[in-house]
Amino acid sequence: MPTDRTLERLANATLLVPFEDLSAPRWALDGLADGFAGVCLFANNIADREQLRTLTRQLESAAEAPLISLDEEGGDVTRIGHLTGSDYPGNAALGSVDDPALTRAVHRALGAELHGLGITLDLAPSVDVNTTADNPVIGTRSFGADPELVSRHAGAAVTGLQEGGVAACAKHFPGHGATYQDSHEETPVIDADVDLLRRRELSPFRAAVQAGVRSVLTAHIRLRPLGMAEPATLTPAIVTDLLRTELGFDGMIISDALEMRGVSGDIGIPEAAVRALLAGCDLLCLGRFVYHDEIVAVREAIVTAVRSGRLDGQRLEQAAQRTALVRSWTTQRRTTTEDPAIGLDGARRAVQVTGELPSLHSPLVVELDAPPGAAVGEVPWGLAPWFPETVRLSAERERSDKVLADASGRPLVVVVRDAHRYPATRGFVTELCRARPDTVVVELGLPAWRPECGVYVSTHGASRASCQSAAEILGAAGTVPIS
Structure with a gap:
């Protein structure tokens, strides 16, 4: 059995943490030095591009190749453009044009901009098939309602972002597009049968995997026909059997934010973290408001789970290894020339x-x-x-x-x-x-x-x-x- 110190560092290697300010607090920098996989930035961490670059340099100095991530989808969901709106059209606009070359070029430009700002992991694209118009959480974040169209653009977006120099993340597995509820507030339920799920929801994820996506983010949804008692994020049959085995994905699996009520509302964040690792997640996105004391509690819960035999130590080592591989990939990423006009050009076409x-x-x-x-x-x-x-x-x-x-x-x-x-x-x-x-x-x-x-x-x-x-x-x- 590894020592507690070794277990703590392995647990840290599965954590993607937030913090409150425009500069990183000492606890976050010390945590990165002590093995945190990385940080997730939100609008509260970004005043302008110059400040953001200063912040990412500060984070880079704390550890070797930390994952510096955010949700930058373009369109409606933007962090670098939260004060003015995004300079890039969103997925629905690109899907309406239906030119995968444009989608790839827009995402390549976005990736190049993020790369220049010191971002290494973009929690995008959303590859959900938005078959429910009243969906309160996806909507224009999706390329559309047709699985084949979404699949075409999923592969193009992943390729473009990674050509731009950032690791892409296809989300929200196994598909959040047919929901009527918001997983930030509750656990949405999807009634699609297994055959429909494979034809519709899984198709874009197959395309993303074939395009070489470095990571996939799970959804806090429940698939009733599969007999799921828990959200997908906490279900081995979804994370391990469906994504790993059936789709053949061998990259890093990220949980959606664990502070969301759809996954931790009844059990708490530390317990959700342990169950997500048991299900097969490698990197735990903790959310927007989970800070030092709660992060310590999450780490302690993971260490305790290993010590008690509930969580196999090899599963924790495997998760830490997968986050390390993506961190290593970010140090070898190529740069590309940013095209500042492509965003507006694409929006005009839509x-x-x-x-x-x-x-x-x-x-x-x-x-x-x-x-x-x-x-x-x-x-x-x-x-x-x-x-x-x-x-x-x-x-x-x-x-x-x-x-x-x-x-x-x-x-x-x-x-x-x-x-x-x-x-x-x-x-x-x-x-x-x-x-x-x-x-x-x-x-x-x-x-x-x-x-x-x-x-x-x-x-x-x-x-x-x-x-x-x-x-x-x-x-x-x-x-x-x-x-």
């Missing part, structure tokens, strides 16, 4: 317009607010940077007749985000379009609901690049200056 745009001289632009998802966070969206007099209001609290009065004698542009998910928004837009059939509706989310309006513009995402693309379309029809 914009779809139905109807003939009227002259839009001095329009009233009204945005109907939508709550941010847990994965997205508070990231700016909308057309205000290009239409400074844009009004944002709540469809539940405001009256449509007030908007109609304000728009008297002026073109009316209404901007929504995932209108299909919000009955009040749909009702508000319907009232406006009924009174003003010439209304231009701009959908910055999934175009799953289309009102009867004069013109319908869809961007398939609310990144800054996608919003600018919509603004250009509207500005080209009138005299609105585009900066």
